[in-house]
Amino acid sequence: MRVRNALVFLGLGAALAVGAPAVTAxxxxxxxxxxxxxxxxxxGVCNRVPQGDAWRLGIRCSDGDYDWSAWKYTTQRTSLRCNNSGAVITHHWIDPAN
Structure with missing residues (x-):
């Protein structure tokens, strides 16, 4: 039992010494x-955009086209339209960068 506990603690110590990559939220x-x-x-708009983060507007049109705005790093509003004749927006959404 003592040998097993010693091996467990030795393995745990080695894992802590090597360290796992820290994940920052x-x-x-x-x-x-x-x-x-x-x-x-x-x-589309986001009212709060932390420094270094981004978002974009996406749309899907009835002709099957998808379109996205450029990545936005501020709270500035953006817009998109279906460009092909007769096509209408079927879905719209915001994509966060993370």
Whole structure:
């Protein structure tokens, strides 16, 4: 029993000495929303964007196209539209970078 306990503590000590990579929690953008103002036009915004983080607006159009805005690193609102004739937005969302 003593030998087993010694081996367990030796293994635990070695694992702690080597160390596991530390994972730091990063805050994601918050207060995000997207909305449509017409069948072909959508807006998106995040009210809080921690430094170094980002978000983007995404849409899917009825013709099967997907489109995303450039990554946004501030709370500045952005917009997208379906570009092909007759296509309308079927889905809109916010993608956080993390």
């Amino acid at each position: 990063q805050a994601a953008p918050s207060g995000c929303s997207s909305w449509q103002t017409s069948p072909t036009f959508a807006y």
